[in-house]
Amino acid sequence: GQNIDQPTEMTATEGAIVQINCTYQTSGFNGLFWYQQHAGEAPTFLSYNVLDGLEEKGRFSSFLSRSKGYSYLLLKELQMKDSASYLCAVSYQKVTFGIGTKLQVIP
Amino acid sequence: GAGVSQSPSNKVTEKGKDVELRCDPISGHTALYWYRQSLGQGLEFLIYFQGNSAPDKSGLPSDRFSAERTGGSVSTLTIQRTQQEDSAVYLCASSSAGQAMNTEAFFGQGTRLTVV
Numbered sequence: 001g002q003n004i005d006q007p008t009e010m011t012a013t014e015g016a017i018v019q020i021n022c023t024y025q026t027s028g029f030n031g032l033f034w035y036q037q038h039a040g041e042a043p044t045f046l047s048y049n050v051l052d053g054l055e056e057k058g059r060f061s062s063f064l065s066r067s068k069g070y071s072y073l074l075l076k077e078l079q080m081k082d083s084a085s086y087l088c089a090v091s092y093q094k095v096t097f098g099i100g101t102k103l104q105v106i107p
Numbered sequence: 108g109a110g111v112s113q114s115p116s117n118k119v120t121e122k123g124k125d126v127e128l129r130c131d132p133i134s135g136h137t138a139l140y141w142y143r144q145s146l147g148q149g150l151e152f153l154i155y156f157q158g159n160s161a162p163d164k165s166g167l168p169s170d171r172f173s174a175e176r177t178g179g180s181v182s183t184l185t186i187q188r189t190q191q192e193d194s195a196v197y198l199c200a201s202s203s204a205g206q207a208m209n210t211e212a213f214f215g216q217g218t219r220l221t222v223v
Contacts, residue, residue, distance in 0.1 A: 031209050042198060042214035043150070050209065087150065091209065094163050095140070099149035 004098035006088050011104045012078055019072050020101045022088030026069040030091040034062050034073045037085045037100065046073070046086075078105050109133075111215035113199050119221045120189055128184045128218045132201030139182050140202075140212060141174060145195045153197075156182060189222045196220070 004024045012018040024032070031050040035043035049055055049064035049071060061074040073086055085100040112131040120126050132139050141153040152166040156176045167173070171190075176182040186193055196219050200212035 033211060042216050044214070045211035048209070048211060089150075094152060094155050095212065096152060097142070097150040 004088055004090055004096060006086075006098045006101045008099065009102045009104070011106060012075075014078055014080060014105055014107050016078050017074065017076050018078060018103065019074050020086050020088075020103065022071045022073075022098060024069050024071070024088070024090045024098075026066065028092045029066065029069070032062075032064055032071050033087075033089040033091070033095065034060075034071075035087040035089060035097075037087060039084070043087055075103075080105050080107070111199055111201050111213050113197075113215035113218050115218055116216060117219045117221075119223060122191060122222055123188055125185065125187045126189055126220065128186075128197050128220070130182045130184070130199030130201075130215060132180065132182070132199070133203075133213055134180075136201035136203050136213075137179065138202040138204050138212070139176060140200045141182070141184050142198045142200065143195045144198060144217075150198065153184070186220075189220075191222045194220055194222045 006022045033048050034046040036046050037043040047062040049062050052066055054063045059076045064071045083105045085102045087100045088098040089095050114129045137158055139156040142150040144150050154161055154174050155163045158179050159176050171187045174184045196217040198214055198217045200214045202210055202212040204210040
């Protein structure tokens with residue numbers, strides 16, 4: 001398989017910064033997506049990385065290292081509404097999703 | 108339509124019955140995916156369509172599962188002789204991407220299937 005690994009759960013404090021890591025198998029890699037999924041809802045797109053480096057989009061940033069098979073999603077100035085699962089998804093011949101990281105933001 | 112539409116939103120069926128789930132993708136999107144998500148689990152890939160053809164059916168769990176897409180638009184996922192382990196949320200997503208799959212997919216709200 002593509003061995004997409006990410007932590008299953010994380011907890012962070014409102015106003016803080018949290019980094020969610022994702023590692024994947026590099027063979028056949030085309031690009032990497034991050035999605036947000038609130039409980040009981042459909043996933044929504046956050047970011048797409050295909051080149052090495054950091055992509056910043058407001059409070060959310062996503063980083064990719066192709067050679068290391070590593071990505072992270074950085075969330076700044078955490079808000080309570082950021083409590084959700086964050087799914088790392090890699091495009092090979094098809095898009096394969098990781099199990100997701102359930103983030104709980106506490107006051 | 109404005110987004111990906113799935114129907115029904117909820118389906119309760121008796122074990123052994125057949126069910127049909129429908130997905131209406133965003134107009135013009137050539138790529139269509141079906142995923143399954145069990146409670147607290149990640150997304151499990153089922154099948155991928157590019158136009159009306161399915162280059163990758165590798166995720167279909169058994170021969171009780173089949174899917175088709177007509178007119179490059181609406182897709183139906185059929186589960187025959189449903190079993191309790193088929194209970195899950197079935198998510199459909201569409202994308203404008205071709206084979207490179209380098210654009211984001213837009214998800215429908217899913218069909219929650221419960222087999223009793």
